[in-house]
Amino acid sequence: MVRDKPNEVVKIDASGVFFRELNARLQETFSVGTRKVELQNVYGQRYIGTNLDKPVEIEIFGTPGNDLGAFMNGPKIIVQGNAQDGCGNTMNSGEIIVHGHAGDIVGLAARGGKIFIREDVGYRAGIHMKEYQDKKPVLVIGGTAQDFLGEYMAGGILILLGMNLAEGKCHKAKFIGTGMHGGVIYLRGTVEDYQLGKEVGIAELEEKDYQILRQLVGEFAAHFGYDAEEILKHKFIKLFPRWLRPYGRLYAY
Amino acid sequence: MKTYLTPKFMVQRDPERCIQCQVCVNQCSFDAHYYDAEDNEVRSREENCVGCHRCTLFCPTRALTISRNPQDYRENYNWRPEVIEDILKQAETGGVLLTGMGNDKGQRIYWDHLVLNASQVTNPSIDPLREPMELTTYLGRKPDQVELDSETLELKTELAPQISLEVPVMFAAMSYGAVSLNVHESLARAATEMGTLWNTGEGGLHPKLYKYGNNTIVQVASGRFGVHAEYLSAARVVEIKIGQGAKPGIGGHLPGEKVSSEVSLTRMIPQGTDALSPSPQHDIYSIEDLAQLIYALKEATNYSKPISVKIAAVHNSAAIASGMVRAGADIIVLDGLRGATGAAPKVIRDNVGIPIELALASVDSRLRKEGIRNRASIVVSGGIRNSGDIAKAIALGADAVNIGTAALVALGCHVCQQCHTGKCAWGICTTDLRLTKRVNPDIGARRLSNLLRGWSIELKDILGGMGINALESLRGNRLHLRGIGLTDTELEILGIRMAGD
Numbered sequence: 113m114v115r116d117k118p119n120e121v122v123k124i125d126a127s128g129v130f131f132r133e134l135n136a137r138l139q140e141t142f143s144v145g146t147r148k149v150e151l152q153n154v155y156g157q158r159y160i161g162t163n164l165d166k167p168v169e170i171e172i173f174g175t176p177g178n179d180l181g182a183f184m185n186g187p188k189i190i191v192q193g194n195a196q197d198g199c200g201n202t203m204n205s206g207e208i209i210v211h212g213h214a215g216d217i218v219g220l221a222a223r224g225g226k227i228f229i230r231e232d233v234g235y236r237a238g239i240h241m242k243e244y245q246d247k248k249p250v251l252v253i254g255g256t257a258q259d260f261l262g263e264y265m266a267g268g269i270l271i272l273l274g275m276n277l278a279e280g281k282c283h284k285a286k287f288i289g290t291g292m293h294g295g296v297i298y299l300r301g302t303v304e305d306y307q308l309g310k311e312v313g314i315a316e317l318e319e320k321d322y323q324i325l326r327q328l329v330g331e332f333a334a335h336f337g338y339d340a341e342e343i344l345k346h347k348f349i350k351l352f353p354r355w356l357r358p359y360g361r362l363y364a365y
Numbered sequence: 366m367k368t369y370l371t372p373k374f375m376v377q378r379d380p381e382r383c384i385q386c387q388v389c390v391n392q393c394s395f396d397a398h399y400y401d402a403e404d405n406e407v408r409s410r411e412e413n414c415v416g417c418h419r420c421t422l423f424c425p426t427r428a429l430t431i432s433r434n435p436q437d438y439r440e441n442y443n444w445r446p447e448v449i450e451d452i453l454k455q456a457e458t459g460g461v462l463l464t465g466m467g468n469d470k471g472q473r474i475y476w477d478h479l480v481l482n483a484s485q486v487t488n489p490s491i492d493p494l495r496e497p498m499e500l501t502t503y504l505g506r507k508p509d510q511v512e513l514d515s516e517t518l519e520l521k522t523e524l525a526p527q528i529s530l531e532v533p534v535m536f537a538a539m540s541y542g543a544v545s546l547n548v549h550e551s552l553a554r555a556a557t558e559m560g561t562l563w564n565t566g567e568g569g570l571h572p573k574l575y576k577y578g579n580n581t582i583v584q585v586a587s588g589r590f591g592v593h594a595e596y597l598s599a600a601r602v603v604e605i606k607i608g609q610g611a612k613p614g615i616g617g618h619l620p621g622e623k624v625s626s627e628v629s630l631t632r633m634i635p636q637g638t639d640a641l642s643p644s645p646q647h648d649i650y651s652i653e654d655l656a657q658l659i660y661a662l663k664e665a666t667n668y669s670k671p672i673s674v675k676i677a678a679v680h681n682s683a684a685i686a687s688g689m690v691r692a693g694a695d696i697i698v699l700d701g702l703r704g705a706t707g708a709a710p711k712v713i714r715d716n717v718g719i720p721i722e723l724a725l726a727s728v729d730s731r732l733r734k735e736g737i738r739n740r741a742s743i744v745v746s747g748g749i750r751n752s753g754d755i756a757k758a759i760a761l762g763a764d765a766v767n768i769g770t771a772a773l774v775a776l777g778c779h780v781c782q783q784c785h786t787g788k789c790a791w792g793i794c795t796t797d798l799r800l801t802k803r804v805n806p807d808i809g810a811r812r813l814s815n816l817l818r819g820w821s822i823e824l825k826d827i828l829g830g831m832g833i834n835a836l837e838s839l840r841g842n843r844l845h846l847r848g849i850g851l852t853d854t855e856l857e858i859l860g861i862r863m864a865g866d
Contacts, residue, residue, distance in 0.1 A: 122564035135664055158657065165594055182661040185594045198648050202585075204593045209730075217647050221589035223633060239647050240588065241610075244633040265641055293639055308518040327735070357621050357639045360550060 118145045127153035131177065135159055142168050158198070161187045161206070178215075181208050186226065197234065198278060200227045203249070209335050213255070222249040222268065226328075230336045231255040231276065236263050243267030256301075257279045259286045262351070263309070266294040271328060273343060274301035288312065289351050293358050297351040298325060300343070312355045321350055369453050373383030374416045375432050376409040382428035383407060389420035389429060394788040394800055417781040419790035428483055451711070465784025465794065467611055467705035467748060469772060470715050474703075474720035476754045481866055482845040484747030484832035491834055493825035499835035500821060502765050504528040504602075504742040505671040506695040525695060526671050530765060532562030532821050534755060536813075537677070537700075537746050537769030538584055538606065540566030542619050542628045542640065543707030543784070544773075545801035546573070548793055551776060551809025553577035558810065559817045564767070567642060573597050582673065585662065587616055588642035590632040594665070602696065603653070603662050603778065604673040607646070610704020610747040613677030613718045616642040617708070620695045621827060623787055623796050652685075656692035663693070671695035671742075678702065678747065679717075683731035690732060698767065699724050701747030705770045707794055708785035721747040721856060722761065726859045727766070728842060729762025738841075752823035761859065762814075762841040775816045776809050 122141050125133050134157045141149055147168055151160070154174035161170060161181040171190045172180065179191055182201035194317030203222040210227075216234035219227050224247035232255035239260065241249045248271035249268035255276045262270050274283055282302050289297055297312070308314070317325075325344060333340035366447075376397065385407050389398040397414040400407050414431060421429045438446050451462055469843040506525035514521050536552045549571060550561075556563040557580045564582040569591020574581070578599035585592050586606035597603055608614060619632075619640035629636040649655050659672045674689050675698035676682065682699060687699050701721025706714065725745045732738040745758050746767035758766050774780065777791040784794035792803030824836070833839055847864035848856050856863060 131660075134663070139667075159661055162661060162664045163667060178657055179661045181596065183592070183597070183665045198657070201648055202589045202592055220648055221592075223593070224590075236647055240641075240643065242634050242637065244629075247633075263647075264641060266638065266641070268696075291641065291643075293641065294635070356637070359618050359641065360620060360639065362461055362618075363463045364454050364458040 118147050120146070121148045121150055122146050123150045123152060125153055126151050126157055126174070126265075127155065129157065131159060133156040135163065138170070139163060142166065144198075161189050161208075167206070171294065181206065184208075184261075195229070199229075200225065200251075205247070207330075211336065216258075218253075219249060219251045220249070223247050224249050226250040226331070227252070227365075228332050229253045229255070230334050232286065233257045236260040238262045238265060238268070238270040238297075240264040240266060241270065242269035243295065248330055252328055254332065255337065256283050257285045260290060261285045262289045262292055262295075262297045263287065264291040264293075265289060265297070265353070266292075266343065268295045269324065270295065270297045271325070271332075272299050272301075273329070274299075274334070275338075277301050283307065289353070291358060292351075292353040293356055294353060299349050299351060300346050303349075308351065310353045311354055311358045315350045315352055317348055317350050321348075366457055368412075368457055370412070370450055370457075371436055371639075372411040372434050374411060374414040374415065375434050376411050376414055377430040378407070378409065378431065379428045379430075382426040383604070384428075386425060388423050388425060392419045392423045392790060394419075394790045394795075394797070395783070395786075407510045415781045415783045415790075417656075417783070417790050419779075447519040461710045463708055463785045464711040464714055464782055465706060465708055465786075466780055466782040467703045468715050469610065471780070472702060472720060474748065475720055475851075475859065476748075476750075476757055478849050478851050479722075479846050479857075479861070480849060481753070481760070481827060481831070482758060482847070483830040488832045489513070489827040490832050493822075493829040496829075496834065498825040498828060499837065500532055500824060502533045502836060503532040504530065504696050505766055506741060507739040509739065515751045526669060528562070528671060529560075530562065532817050533759060533763075533765040533824075534749075534817055534820060535561050535690070535744065535765060535767050536563040536772050537704075537767035538564035538566040538582070538604070538609075539707070539769055539773075540568030540584075540590075540619075541571060541631050542568040542623055542796060544794055545792060545796060545804060546571055546627060547801050547804040547806050547809065548773075548776060549574060550806040551804060551813055553580065554806060554810035555813030555817065556580040558814050561817070562601060564604065567602075567617075568628065568640070569633060570596055570599065571627070571631050584675075585658075587641055587644070587646040588632075588640060590634065590640060590642075594627060597662065600670065602671050602673050604660070604675055604696075604698065605646075605658055606675050607649070607655075608675070608677035608679075608700070608847055609706060610677045610702060610718055611706030612709035612713045613679050613712070614644060615713055616644040618642075620787075625796050625798075628796055646836060650687035652692050655689065655694075659693040673698055673744070675700060677704070677723055678719050679716075680719060682719070682724045686728040686743075687731055687735055687737070690737050694741050696742045696744060697728070697742045698746065698769075699728060701725075701745065702744055703748030706784070721745050722758075723855075723858055725758060725761050725763055726843075730860055733762075733841075750797070752820040752827065755820065756827045756839065757846060759836060759839050759852035760842055760845045762843075764840065771816070772813060775812045776804055777822050 156177040158177035179198040195214040197215035235258040291313035507525040552563040567586035583600035673696035674694040702718040742764040789795040
């Protein structure tokens, strides 16, 4: 059966539905040509968006469970609420927009796609993101992050805006960019040297950095109703990997 | 800095036989032979020789002999040559000692202390040459009970995905990058021909090999290299790699120089960058988290494939295995102390983990005791050398075994333990195109198939001798094993009796 009105938004009430059944229902709904689903009363169901493999849209009301969009390839997910751990885990392409907080390891090992978190994230956000050919994962965080932000980062763009930090307050994350060997982190707001991993260097932004920021902060602002110009007025610093092979000289033979 | 290390090997070149053809110079990737044009003579740099025998086998006049350097240190049971040389290497470089292959130390090899049974008088043995013998093995979760339709007698219970193996031997995970593409192709083709599976390791699957997907296990490890939708859907089994026997608890660093354009294609990272696999998977800090990744992969593959979880055999493997089964693993892979690697710190390889025989026995016993043995298949690896080891592993409780080193030896590996250098003269553990062409996939696949064919016949012989006509009847049948030279505690852990008892 092919749906007559693909533009119609299908609403699914997720309350009391086990994740396996919910995801099967999503897959079935999209398989007949639906383009957008609104999930209501989501309470912790995992793996939403994992096995869809096409550019469809899911708007989630409530709190999706861990591994939201894990291994995701294509869909756009909008969360009207908070996301939990593992959001965008090993994501290949697509977009996740969270109107709230997200838990630990946002964007773990993501290879592509974009993740926008309006507020704070937990530990190890952006860990081991990597880029490949035309794929470049993007993670933009409106608030602040916990320790090990961008750990082992091998590619992609990570932007931390710190918009909820009080004037003059530093970010709290320590070990930022530990083991980083690719990609770039743009940081709005200040950090002390001790908060950075040994493997990152600090640089002033160049014009091409501002171009990237104008684009991505512009998208962030459009998603959440901010003024991009206002955000960009503030000073940014750029963190980059000092070595492409941080552990290359560790061995005797 | 002048090195205080003495060469490990001596190169003897018979001047009567040597024709200065320089085959040895071209074959040696460690520069142990060179041609002196002024004197028109081939000479040796013995300090570079690793004892891999490539030159001796390819010398057309058999002019070369490689032998151990007879130079002795003063006898000392404590300060053995290896101990002294390791210290010298570190004093000269200040680094972590790296090595390849598996643990070469003298920890007890329990296979050699186990003996198998055979039928005499009271029950007949079976001649496998004339009677059918069944080696087929099904991997995957088995139901707690089965229900039949009383009228049609068809199975009503819905079965979890099952994998049928024609021989209970699979090829262990070895990543592209650690080994060459020709090795991957040899393994894939042999697995397909022999009705078993090979394993990509954590470096992704080359596009050229997708056609062997039905005989392929793909790995998802901490680096998540090359993991994407098509990769998962191409595979027969998806394996989560937690650890490996050669380096339990630590990750891996594939150096940038091994990340060629082709390797970059399968790992999906830029050429020349280090491929760093973190020690843990940062989405797995507990059994509950493992369950989360297992089900993420089941969701991603629509519950159509078994999910395997591989761990290194460590002290509390039995409890961990119980958790893995309860977390939803359909296959659990235990890799023991002697499991090999493309590169690992020597101190880890030689000192961390437990022998696979003990881990297997304790895991199998524990799962039986808890009544959940049926929920997952057990696959073991780490030092399986021949069909005798396989029969013993199966009698101890394994469903199947993985072979890594044995498969590479079939391809020509002489276990010189230089995998970590990337210079493998046999063209196996390298991505240098000049060397990788030394493994011809046509011949490689044939050598591997031959090995499995030989072992299959031997396994049938072993079964026939016991009066058993199906491998299934030997599985976990520890009464067919007896121990020799083992303590009471060892016998108890292995769950077997002393020979003669």
